[in-house]
Amino acid sequence: MGMKRRWLGNSVSYIYLTILAAVATFPLLWIISSSFKSPGEMVGSPLSFFPKEPTLLYYDRVLNVLNFDVNIVNSIIVALSATFISIVISALAAYGIVRFFPRVGKVMTRVLITTYLFPPILLAIPYSILITKVQLANSLVGLVITYLSFSIPYAVWLMIGFFRTVPLEIEEAARVDGANKLMVFYRIALPVVAPGIVAVAVYTFINAWNEFLFSLILINSTGKMPVSVALYSLTGAEILDWGEMMAASVLVILPSVIFFLIIQNKIAGGLTQGSVK
Template sequence: MTRVTLTPADILRWALILAALAVTLFPFYWMVNTSLKPGPEVFQSPPTFFSANWSFDAYRVVFETRPIGRYLLNSLIVSVGATALSVVLSALAAYGFTRFFVRGAAAFVLFLLFTKMLPETLLIIPYFQIMASLGLVDTYLALILAYSSFALPFSVWMLIGFFRTIPRDIDEAAIIDGASRLQTFFKVILPLARPGLVAVALFTFIIAWNSYVWALVLTTDANMFVVSVGIANLVGEYRVQWNELMAASVIAALPVMILYGFLNRHLVSAITAGAVKA
């Protein structure tokens, strides 16, 4: 370890970084702080930044009195479903693109890029009309199809990058050894592409988990609310119990935070591929 000497420039730099970090993270601190307070203390003025009364009561109450468990389950089902569908379709497509000469491939990839940029509010109208006429409003299927549709272009895009790093000689060796194309794909290439598949799957899961407007439109039955809609819906109540609401927010945000921990390495390529719907 070399000796660290601090110049005035270093001190200024760190002061600025820490100030920016404070602004960035303060809302999260306040979310956690509020979620740990007992009900009356939430409405105390001036507000308390630390409290001797911190407890997990609000978490217990929000689970007991609100269908948060149900919301989480709905989000989980929909997100896992969308992830599975999207990863299967995109892995097949990315393999097709990187292993074969496909007429119109460049045009298709360009089309993928444009679909990532479509305003989702525009698509929601016809999508809602179609789902309503098929009787699929308030079903998991409607949300799974919607989430896969906007995760798919991104997944194909990222997987093309991953599959490209696996030499085509490996496919050819497998085929010369007597494997069929599908066997080669499932038994040779997919295992090699596993890190890429995992990254794409996690990102798809996060996209689905974080999504809001589609579920807002496509669910009317409170039993079918996903967690983002369920929580935002609590705000509309007559008197908002902020400590419970913040506890629910912590629970909803936590899975995503943990998943991002695993994804740090892929952030830049994913962010440019449009991993997150703004």
């Protein structure tokens, strides 16, 4: 009886998960497939999954006519800079909170959640005014600055969980040997949590790469646009070229998905595993 019920429950679970997996992965597979279809097939056979005459036509147009490579470089510059600055500031802050202000840990968590509360659209208005005022409108530097507003609170939050796992004893030993606080942090604590920090860095990079609203508001020339807004500008064309949009979408999403799958085990559970409690 018990065996039979378990078997039934497992079968239902497998069927359910298979359906969900199909729904979850279909859009990715479909845009990849569409990006290789010929223009005729794109509209003519909307149900065929494998392109009959695979073509690189759209990729060629996106990179060589629309100069999407410039936007890709912009995005890499912005995302890397935002990630580097965020990680340095957040690692210091998370370590500082855990080691020197342990009592405020819970309060800090709530404060960080509160910063998450601020609607991006609420920040967008003052940012558009302030960034213009300091002459950074339509520049990648301005964009990097605004990205810190969402990446740092989140990174601090995740890293507090990591630094809690560093035993005080090993730091104490180094202190006895005369190392100062910054050296203890850099030489002892940081290496212990390094794998976690790499994961947070990758996650920060993905979020910066995917960001849309601030770029929409702050950047107005095609040559300065990061990929998200450059891709959006394709949707405003008078005659929509779905093929180009598909090829550009694939170029934008592949780094995201690949990086995300690499770090999924570190980040995905981390939200609730300890960083919050």
